[in-house]
Amino acid sequence: MTCRIVVLISGSGSNLQSLIDAGQSGELGDADVVAVLSNKPGAYGLERAQQAGIATDCVEHQRFDSREAFDNALRDAIDRHQPDLVILAGFMRILTPDFVRHYRGRLLNIHPSLLPKYPGLHTHQRALDAGDTEAGATVHFVTEELDGGPPIIQAKVPTLPDDSAETLAARVLSKEHRIYPLAARWFAEGRLQLNDSEARLDDKALPPTGWQYSDD
Numbered sequence: 367m368t369c370r371i372v373v374l375i376s377g378s379g380s381n382l383q384s385l386i387d388a389g390q391s392g393e394l395g396d397a398d399v400v401a402v403l404s405n406k407p408g409a410y411g412l413e414r415a416q417q418a419g420i421a422t423d424c425v426e427h428q429r430f431d432s433r434e435a436f437d438n439a440l441r442d443a444i445d446r447h448q449p450d451l452v453i454l455a456g457f458m459r460i461l462t463p464d465f466v467r468h469y470r471g472r473l474l475n476i477h478p479s480l481l482p483k484y485p486g487l488h489t490h491q492r493a494l495d496a497g498d499t500e501a502g503a504t505v506h507f508v509t510e511e512l513d514g515g516p517p518i519i520q521a522k523v524p525t526l527p528d529d530s531a532e533t534l535a536a537r538v539l540s541k542e543h544r545i546y547p548l549a550a551r552w553f554a555e556g557r558l559q560l561n562d563s564e565a566r567l568d569d570k571a572l573p574p575t576g577w578q579y580s581d582d
Contacts, residue, residue, distance in 0.1 A: 379411020485513035517576030
């Protein structure tokens with residue numbers, strides 16, 4: 367049975383594109399991106415989806431007077447597509463606990479740091495300011511705690527002496543495009559689950575920082 371994926375975006379959708387490409391190449395396994403939703407009508411990711419023949423919708427957060435009202439409308443729009451998995455790909459809204467609980471165990475996010483380091487914003491500059499020798503990205507299950515859900519997979523890159531936040535972000539992003547489709551495939555294959563507050567792969571608990579990705 368095909369795993370139905372709905373992707374939420376706010377911007378250009380480069381991680382969305384990696385998922386679309388993986389679906390077209392067979393790297394997602396028996397999974398399909400069936401819809402892409404945005405909270406911003408001008409998001410380029412919507413155009414990416416349309417070019418790939420994927421259904422799109424926009425639920426503008428500015429039209430709602432509360433986070434709860436927006437999240438309720440967003441949930442209704444998502445559920446019309448009957449998703450097995452919901453993926454946040456640069457979706458720049460903090461979700462309410464009720465929304466997160468509705469999709470518990472089938473809601474993934476990618477964060478541009480080696481969680482638990484640097485939840486929130488400006489992750490690359492924070493890594494450089496701290497003198498870290500490496501940075502990276504983490505795919506994790508979404509829970510009520512911001513960027514605090516159990517990590518599934520991480521990819522690391524070295525920081526370089528002449529790095530800026532922008533150059534470091536570009537290298538990390540190339541890793542994001544590898545690990546997000548992989549995590550989605552694991553879920554689609556039934557290998558990945560959230561049990562209580564623990565991420566499990568092949569019925570084994572993943573380490574606190576998730577599975578460590580390597581290009582090798």
